[in-house]
Amino acid sequence: MNKEQLMEQAKLAREKAYVPYSKFQVGAALLTADGKVYNGANIENAAYSLTCCAERTALFKAYTEGDTKFSAIAVVADTKRPVPPCGACRQVISELCPPEMPVYLTNLKGDVQEILVKDLLPGAFSPEDLND
C-alpha cells in the first residue's frame, strides 16, 4: 500500500465519522508493518470531552486487535491546510509509533504535509519519565 492509497483509505474512513456536534469529519488510515490497514474516524459524544479523534480511534483499534507495529498513518479533513493532529493525538502517536514513521497530513483538496513521528511533539512526556 503506497502513500496515495493510504490517503484514499483515510478519505473513505472519514465518511464514517460520528460528528453530530462539530459536523467536522476526520478520517485516518493506519498502516501496520505487515501491510494491514486500520481505519479510524472521529467519534463525538453529547458529553463533548469524551470525543475520540480519528487518529486515536485507528490506533486503539489496531492495538486492541494485537497489531502493534506500524509503518505509516494518513489523516484527512476538509481543512484549508493539511489537517494538524491535536495535542492528545500527537502524544499518543509519539508513544505508540516508531520515531522515524511518516505521518501524512492531508485535506480534501489534496494538499499533503509529511512529518515524522519524532517531530510531532517535541518534549513529549514518555514512558521513561515514569518512576518505577
Ligand SMILES: O=c1ccn([C@H]2C[C@H](O)[C@@H](CO)O2)c(=O)[nH]1
Ligand atoms: O486531527 C484531528 C483534529 C480534530 N479531530 C476531531 C475532534 C472533533 O471531533 C472534531 C473537531 O475538533 O475533529 C480529529 O479527529 N482529528
Ligand SMILES: [Zn+2]
Ligand atoms: Zn486528536
